[in-house]
Amino acid sequence: MGAEDLVIEGQALLGEELLARNVTIVVERGIIRRIEETSGRPAAWICPAFFNAHTHVGDSVAMDIPVTGDLEEMVTPPHGLKHRILASTPEDDLVAAMRATVRSMYRYGTAGFADFREGGVPGVEALGRAAEGLSCRPLILGRDGGELAGDGAGISSARDIPSLDEVVSRTRAAGKLVAFHAGERDPFDIDTALTYEPDLLVHCTHATGEHLKRCADEAIPVAVCARSNWLFGVTGSARNPPVRGMIDQGVPLLIGTDNCMTVQPDPWREMSFLTTVYRVPPDTVLRAAVAGSALSGSSYFIRERSPANFLVLAPRESNLWLSRDPVRTLASRAGADNILKKVINS
Numbered sequence: 001m002g003a004e005d006l007v008i009e010g011q012a013l014l015g016e017e018l019l020a021r022n023v024t025i026v027v028e029r030g031i032i033r034r035i036e037e038t039s040g041r042p043a044a045w046i047c048p049a050f051f052n053a054h055t056h057v058g059d060s061v062a063m064d065i066p067v068t069g070d071l072e073e074m075v076t077p078p079h080g081l082k083h084r085i086l087a088s089t090p091e092d093d094l095v096a097a098m099r100a101t102v103r104s105m106y107r108y109g110t111a112g113f114a115d116f117r118e119g120g121v122p123g124v125e126a127l128g129r130a131a132e133g134l135s136c137r138p139l140i141l142g143r144d145g146g147e148l149a150g151d152g153a154g155i156s157s158a159r160d161i162p163s164l165d166e167v168v169s170r171t172r173a174a175g176k177l178v179a180f181h182a183g184e185r186d187p188f189d190i191d192t193a194l195t196y197e198p199d200l201l202v203h204c205t206h207a208t209g210e211h212l213k214r215c216a217d218e219a220i221p222v223a224v225c226a227r228s229n230w231l232f233g234v235t236g237s238a239r240n241p242p243v244r245g246m247i248d249q250g251v252p253l254l255i256g257t258d259n260c261m262t263v264q265p266d267p268w269r270e271m272s273f274l275t276t277v278y279r280v281p282p283d284t285v286l287r288a289a290v291a292g293s294a295l296s297g298s299s300y301f302i303r304e305r306s307p308a309n310f311l312v313l314a315p316r317e318s319n320l321w322l323s324r325d326p327v328r329t330l331a332s333r334a335g336a337d338n339i340l341k342k343v344i345n346s
């Protein structure tokens with residue numbers, strides 16, 4: 001949003017390849033005009049800003065209620081516990097809660113996020129209000145009539161919606177995005193979701209090799225939400241979601257943090273979980289935390305002529321300057337505290 005001018009020096013991770021180079025980056029009116037290699041060894045690290053590819057920020061109103069039931073009892077519409085809490089929350093309280101969460105996401109270095117927003121048109125409008133004037137911008141995927149009020153449809157599961165054909169064709173006709181939760185507790189709603197050629201699948205916790213092949217062949221990105229899957233008990237091993245299989249098959253991998261009631265939308269913690277539990281290579285996990293920005297129509301990878309959406313980190317202010325592998329350190333060890341400056345023009 002800032003449309004600022006600045007010149008900044010650092011060891012930057014350039015392009016989608018995240019090539020580490022010592023550079024000077026010249027930003028004019030929010031656009032990266034030039035990236036010039038320098039001979040010095042600059043102290044700062046520069047990495048792309050994050051895009052959280054799956055959230056429900058409305059769940060902030062139910063933060064850390066005990067998870068006592070299964071997935072269905074907790075979050076499945078229309079009677080899951082979170083839906084009952086959302087329905088009984090006054091609108092001003094909901095807006096204030098979502099705004100507090102979006103501000104926290106910005107502090108983590110998140111410039112944008114794709115939110116599945118409950119509550120029809122008023123739900124979509126409430127998130128629009130909550131994010132007003134903030135630098136972390138939502139892509140709002142609505143439901144129950146909210147599909148056209150925001151940026152598209154966030155379908156809770158292909159098996160939940162009787163009028164699915166109509167919802168998808170109306171959303172497509174309006175040129176908006178179609179996204180599905182799929183394969184969260186079992187594989188049986190993935191095939192139907194795939195028949196709609198979605199712009200995004202969320203979870204794929206129980207996807208088969210054939211599902212993954214299709215996602216790879218059709219370049220359908222999958223947002224995995226590993227910590228949420230563990231907390232809701234739909235997985236208990238690094239085999240699900242099949243993240244290694246996704247990487248091996250070439251599925252475009254994205255990272256989401258899912259329900260804010262149980263998981264803090266902190267991409268640093270999500271990356272650390274994926275590198276630790278799933279052994280995802282650090283460059284892959286870092287790329288997955290950024291690549292969802294393409295859904296918003298503007299990639300955050302650091303390139304000339306792109307909008308400037310990057311984070312400047314100060315490794316000298318902690319022990320991180322000792323790192324022999326900054327990409328690994330960013331993916332598994334760094335956090336919001338290490339951010340010196342956020343340059344956001346999303």
Ligand SMILES: [Zn+2]
Binds near residue numbers: 054116181
């Ligand atoms: Zn979700």
